[in-house]
Structure formats: C-alpha cells, structure tokens
Amino acid sequence: MGFERLRFFNFRNLKDRELFLGARQVFLVGRNGQGKTNLLEAVHLLSVGSSFREKRDAALSRDPSRTTGLFASFAAGGAAVKSLSLQFSPDHRKELRVDEKTLADRRGLLSEMLCLCFVQQDMEFIVGSPEDRRRFFDQTLVLSDLSFLDALRTYRQVLKSRNLCLRENRDDVLEVYDGQLAAQGLILQNRRAELVREFDALFGALLAEISGAEQEVRIRYRPSWEGLCTTDEVMGHLALRRERDRLMGATTSGPHRDLCSYEREGREYSHFASTGQLRLCALALRVAQARYLSERTSRKPVLLVDDVLLELDPGKKSAFLARFPSYEQAFFTFLPDEGWRSYRTPDTLVLEVEAGDFREPGELLR
Amino acid sequence: MNALERLVGNLARLPGLGKKSASRIAYYLLRADETLVRALAEDLGLLRQTIHACGVCGAYTDVDPCGICTDSHRDRSSICVVEEARDVLTIESIHEHRGLYHVLMGAISPIDGVGPDNLRIASLVERVSKGGIREVILATNPTVEGETTALYLVKALRDSGVPVSRIAFGLPVGGDLEFADKQTLARSFRGRNAF
Numbered sequence: 282m283g284f285e286r287l288r289f290f291n292f293r294n295l296k297d298r299e300l301f302l303g304a305r306q307v308f309l310v311g312r313n314g315q316g317k318t319n320l321l322e323a324v325h326l327l328s329v330g331s332s333f334r335e336k337r338d339a340a341l342s343r344d345p346s347r348t349t350g351l352f353a354s355f356a357a358g359g360a361a362v363k364s365l366s367l368q369f370s371p372d373h374r375k376e377l378r379v380d381e382k383t384l385a386d387r388r389g390l391l392s393e394m395l396c397l398c399f400v401q402q403d404m405e406f407i408v409g410s411p412e413d414r415r416r417f418f419d420q421t422l423v424l425s426d427l428s429f430l431d432a433l434r435t436y437r438q439v440l441k442s443r444n445l446c447l448r449e450n451r452d453d454v455l456e457v458y459d460g461q462l463a464a465q466g467l468i469l470q471n472r473r474a475e476l477v478r479e480f481d482a483l484f485g486a487l488l489a490e491i492s493g494a495e496q497e498v499r500i501r502y503r504p505s506w507e508g509l510c511t512t513d514e515v516m517g518h519l520a521l522r523r524e525r526d527r528l529m530g531a532t533t534s535g536p537h538r539d540l541c542s543y544e545r546e547g548r549e550y551s552h553f554a555s556t557g558q559l560r561l562c563a564l565a566l567r568v569a570q571a572r573y574l575s576e577r578t579s580r581k582p583v584l585l586v587d588d589v590l591l592e593l594d595p596g597k598k599s600a601f602l603a604r605f606p607s608y609e610q611a612f613f614t615f616l617p618d619e620g621w622r623s624y625r626t627p628d629t630l631v632l633e634v635e636a637g638d639f640r641e642p643g644e645l646l647r
Numbered sequence: 648m649n650a651l652e653r654l655v656g657n658l659a660r661l662p663g664l665g666k667k668s669a670s671r672i673a674y675y676l677l678r679a680d681e682t683l684v685r686a687l688a689e690d691l692g693l694l695r696q697t698i699h700a701c702g703v704c705g706a707y708t709d710v711d712p713c714g715i716c717t718d719s720h721r722d723r724s725s726i727c728v729v730e731e732a733r734d735v736l737t738i739e740s741i742h743e744h745r746g747l748y749h750v751l752m753g754a755i756s757p758i759d760g761v762g763p764d765n766l767r768i769a770s771l772v773e774r775v776s777k778g779g780i781r782e783v784i785l786a787t788n789p790t791v792e793g794e795t796t797a798l799y800l801v802k803a804l805r806d807s808g809v810p811v812s813r814i815a816f817g818l819p820v821g822g823d824l825e826f827a828d829k830q831t832l833a834r835s836f837r838g839r840n841a842f
Contacts, residue, residue: 428829438791445757453763454755457798461791 283583283610284324285362288352291343293319294637304630307612308621310642311634317614320634321398321585324612327353327365328396328583330377330387338369346371355394357609358581363393392427395578397571398585403563407543408551414541418473418502421480421570425577429472436465440532447523448530455523462535463515469536470504477502477541480569488565491600498545498562505538560592564601571606581609588614651677703774705750705767706735715739715748722746724781728771728800730754730788738786746784749774754792755799763799771800775807783811789834 282303290297294316309317318334325333326341335341342349349369356362366378377384379393406417422429443458445451477500485497509515518534519526526533543550543562551559571582584606590598590613602624615621625631632639648656651673658669676684700706701713708714715721715735725746729735735748751766775783785800787793801811817835818827827835 426829428833431830435791439795442757442791442795449757451757451762454757454795454799457755457795457802460798461795 282356284327284353284355286352286354287320287323287327289323289350291347291349292323292341292351293343295319295323296636296638298638300632300639302610302630304628305608305610306626306629307610308625308629308631309612309614309634309639310617310619310621310631311614312617315634316637317634318400318587319637320639321400321587321612321614323351324353324583325396325398325585326367327351327355328390328394330367330390333398333400333585334402338375339373342369342371365390365394388427388430391424391430395424395574395580395582396585397567397574397582398587399564399567399589400585400587401589403567404559406566407559407562411538411540415473415539417566417570418476418480418541421573422472422476424574429469432465432468432472436462436469436536439465440535440537444531447527447532450527459516459519460512462532463512463519466506466536467510467512467515470506470539473536473539474502474504480573483573484565484569487569487604488562491565491568491597491604492558492561493596493600498543498550501542501544503540503542505534505536505540557592557594560589561597561601564589568601568604568606571608575607581607584608584611586611586613588616591616591619700732700750700752704735704748705732705752705770706748707732724779725784726771726774726780726782727784727786729786730793730796734786744784746782751787751796754787754790754796756792756795763803766796768800768803772803772807775804775809780807780809783809785811785813789816 283305285303286299286301288299289295309320311317322332322334322341325331332341339345348371350366351368352364352366354362354364364378364380366376368376370376377387377390379390384390405413407414419429419433423433439458439461443455443462446455446458481500485499488494488498506515506518509518519532522534545554550562554562571584575581590601593601613621613624621631631642633642654673654676655666655670658664658672659666661669664672676687697709698707699709699711701708701711701716703712703716706713706715722745725744726749727738727744727746728749728751729738730751730753732750732752735750738744738748749767749771751768751771753761753766755761755763755766771783774780783800783804785797787796797813804811815838816831817838818824818831824832
C-alpha cells in the first residue's frame with residue numbers, strides 16, 4: 282500500500298495537518314507554487330532521509346526558530362505498518378526514527394525503504410558536472426547493496442586524510458594511504474563498471490522504445506584509473522603522480538575523478554540533443570533504475586513523479602506510461618488543466634493543492 | 648550554584664552521561680551509604696595523583712613498570728599493540744593473550760592532527776628491535792584510523808624482521824548470519840580460514 286498517513290508541521294509552505302492517503306496512486310493537482318512538490322519532498326525525506334533538491338536542512342523549516350517534523354505510517358507488500366518520523370530542531374539536530382527507534386544513520390532507513398523520484402533535477406545526471414553524473418550510479422549502487430555505501434564512505438575518509446598528508450608533506454603516512462585508497466577505490470571502480478555495463482543495455486533499449494529513435498544512446502564509463510586492475514598497479518600510478526598531487530594539494534586521480542558520458546554515434550549526446558530529448562533520457566534512466574532495483578532488491582519502489590509528463594508530446598507520453606515501472610505507490614503532480622483525469626484508476630486519490638493545503642477536489646476539478 | 652547543582656553539571660560533562668542520568672546519580676549519592684560516597688570522593692581525588700602510564704607499555708598503573716610488564720609468568724616474546732589503555736583491560740578479560748602489551752595512545756588521524764609522531768610508535772620500534780620478540784599482534788580498531796595505524800606499523804617494523812600479525816575481524820560468536828551487518832559478513836568472508 283505504501284504511505285497510509287502523512288503528518289507535517291512547520292514544513293515548507295504546507296499547512297500543519299494530517300493527510301490520509303491509502304491509495305496506490307496519489308494525484309496532486311494545483312497551480313504552480315501551491316505545495317505539490319513540497320509534499321513529494323516530505324515523502325522523499327521520510328524515505329531516504331534527505332531532500333532531492335535542498336542540501337541545507339534549515340531551508341526546509343517554515344519558521345527556523347521552531348522544530349520541523351514529518352511523520353508517516355507506511356506498509357509495503359503486506360508487511361506490518363511502520364511508523365516513520367523525521368525532526369529537525371532549530372539547533373540543526375536531525376532525528377530519524379523508525380517504529381520509535383532512533384536511527385544513528387540514514388543507512389538504516391535505506392534498508393527499510395525504496396523511494397525513487399522523477400524530477401526536473403534529474404537532467405543533471407546527463408548534462409551536469411562529473412560529480413552529478415556519478416551520483417546517479419552511486420545512488421543506484423547504494424540502493425541495491427548497502428555495502429557500497431560503506432566502501433564509498435571509507436574511500437572518502439581515506440581520500441580526505443591523504444589530501445591532508447599531501448598538503449602537510451607527511452610522506453611517512455602517505456604510502457599507507459595510497460594502499461588503502463587503491464584497495465577501496467578499486468572496489469568502487471569495479472562496481473561502477475559492472476553497473477554501467479548492465480545498465481547500458483537496459484537504458485538504451487528503453488530510451489529507443491520511448492523516443493521511437495533508431496540510434497541508440499550509449500552510456501560510457503571512463504574510470505580515472507582506466508586499465509589499472511590491481512592494488513599494486515594503482516599504487517604505482519599514485520607514486521608516479523605524487524609530485525603532481527603534492528603541487529595541487531589534492532589527489533588528482535581516482536574514482537572521485539571518474540567520468541560518465543552519454544554518447545550517440547560516438548559524440549557526447551548533451552552537446553547536440555534538444556532539451557526534450559535530454560528530458561526523455563533522464564526519464565529512461567529513472568525507469569531503468571526502478572526496474573533494476575526492483576529486480577535486485579525484490580522490493581517495489583515508492584515513485585515520486587514531479588511535472589515530468591508536462592513536456593512530452595502525446596506519443597512519447599503514452600510510450601513512457603506504457604513502460605512505467607511497477608510500484609508500491611506513486612505520487613504524481615499535475616497542473617489543473619493537464620488532462621490528469623484520463624490517467625485516473627479506481628485506486629487513485631486526487632488531492633487539490635492550494636496555498637499549502639489539501640482537499641479532495643470540488644466540482645471544478647472533478 | 649550549590650554543591651548539588653555543580654555536581655550535576657560536572658557529571659553531565661562525562662562521556663555517556665546526559666543531564667538526566669547526571670541528576671539521577673547526584674540524587675542517589677545524596678541518600679547513598681556514607682562509606683560509598685567517601686570512598687568515591689577519595690578515589691576521585693587520588694586518581695590523577697597515583698595512576699600513571701606505565702613507562703614500558705603505556706597501560707595505566709600505580710607502579711612503574713606495571714604488573715603485566717614485570718610478571719615473570721607472561722610470555723615476553725609476544726607484544727599486543729592496542730590504541731588505548733582501556734583496550735588492555737578488554738583483552739586481558741578474555742585470557743587469550745599471555746604476552747605483553749604496547750599502548751599507542753591513539754591512532755593515526757591527520758584530520759584530528761594525530762600523526763605517527765604523536766603516538767607511542769618510536770618506543771614500540773625500540774622495544775621490538777632490542778630483540779627477544781617473536782611476534783607483534785596488531786589489535787587496533789577496525790576503523791579507517793585503526794587500519795591506517797596497523798599498515799603504518801607493518802612498514803615501521805619491517806626492518807626488525809619480527810613477524811607482525813593482525814587480529815581477525817568477522818562474526819560475533821553465537822551470532823546469527825541473518826542478523827550480521829553486511830560489512831562484517833563481507834569481512835569475515837575475506838578473512839576465512841581453511842578447515
């Protein structure tokens with residue numbers, strides 16, 4: 282069933298109240314700036330522990346001098362109902378709870394929930410900085426296997442220490458960090474390469490089906506340590522670049538410098554694709570991600586779909602909907618005149634959103 | 648501020664204690680047996696005066712060298728290296744290691760400003776190179792800092808020719824595979840032993 286109840290206070294522009302959902306599809310219908318995306322953000326925060334568009338928790342509070350709270354009851358695949366809560370206090374403390382038990386780390390939440398969003402910001406996975414592009418694959422790997430999160434965290438910690446040693450000329454410890462960086466980095470590199478290989482076929486076929494284009498877009502992964510397979514090889518490489526690293530005051534090679542690109546006929550796709558084509562690319566990535574994770578984790582995701590149907594022409598819209606991944610529950614946002622009525626099913630809850638409040642639609646929307 | 652309020656405030660500064668637990672302890676002491684309170688106050692007063700780090704191994708002791716370093720029944724050819732003095736007590740409690748100890752007083756962590764020179768590494772190398780040591784067991788924590796320190800020690804002790812081993816990491820005894828976290832399980836697979 283997914284989210285059955287949601288309650289929020291002091292969150293964005295949403296009025297402090299409780300919402301009863303209890304439907305497999307939830308349509309949020311309203312004009313711009315009324316609070317549709319804020320509700321999706323609340324669901325995302327409760328499922329993942331972070332926002333899909335805001336890095337600073339403080340920005341989520343309507344009144345930063347008061348505590349902000351989000352609460353929900355959630356049940357998936359016939360399992361018992363879980364209670365979820367997330368609170369931010371004015372002194373920047375964040376507390377996540379599942380069934381009244383405080384979680385020390387977001388890690389615990391990720392093993393309970395699978396929530397994916399289709400949002401405007403997804404375009405950054407294709408046209409954004411190398412870091413944005415890597416984030417999509419890292420996110421997928423973390424959600425499919427939490428041990429990747431541990432490897433990623435260890436790598437970052439070692440990287441930070443190594444950079445400090447480079448700046449402070451601590452050669453005695455540097456060699457030790459080289460060994461650890463190589464070992465952890467190769468774990469990341471191998472997992473990313475494996476994922477991109479599997480993903481490339483899945484994504485390429487989906488995109489071709491949705492867009493109706495014949496030429497395939499391929500994902501290309503270019504690891505910074507390309508061709509290096511063993512810890513010794515990487516350590517040799519790090520030793521050769523050490524002087525350069527020292528001059529830069531940072532480690533200039535490694536998985537934190539890996540590149541991912543989308544190419545058609547060998548050319549970087551973002552250089553010549555239209556905004557609409559890139560948008561489709563982002564959608565296909567998310568559909569592929571949902572399918573991949575459902576298969577890997579045997580869990581159906583909660584999907585948050587924000588305004589993405591808006592920019593598709595009718596043919597692509599129906600091609601996209603025909604390939605929409607299976608889900609536990611899905612939230613969609615629509616503008617009032619967007620033709621949402623035709624997508625309704627008997628298990629759809631429609632909520633009209635206005636000035637941060639929700640109500641079941643009156644005659645006008647019906 | 649009276650003595651009770653000061654005590655609550657000071658107790659709350661101790662690790663693992665919040666304001667609530669601190670006031671529970673303080674109110675308990677107010678009504679507790681007089682001899683307990685006096686003994687506690689006396690021990691607190693004597694703690695810093697009488698307890699020091701052992702000049703050889705670095706463990707806390709009231710005599711120098713400590714009881715473990717001077718115990719003639721212990722195996723003097725094996726040294727177990729730990730990060731903190733309290734780790735000695737933990738390892739002693741399992742009665743598995745009959746050799747000596749060496750406390751590093753921390754682990755390498757450049758981010759916290761702790762380098763090899765801030766730790767008791769030079770004295771370890773000196774102890775080992777004096778001869779008579781057949782094994783050095785590294786029992787630093789399975790964290791990035793502990794691992795870095797262990798790898799650094801391997802390098803630092805290489806010239807001595809003394810075999811260096813690392814304690815194993817894996818599943819807790821009596822634990823269930825189902826409840827083990829994946830990182831620990833993965834590590835126990837990598838560190839598996841032949842039957």
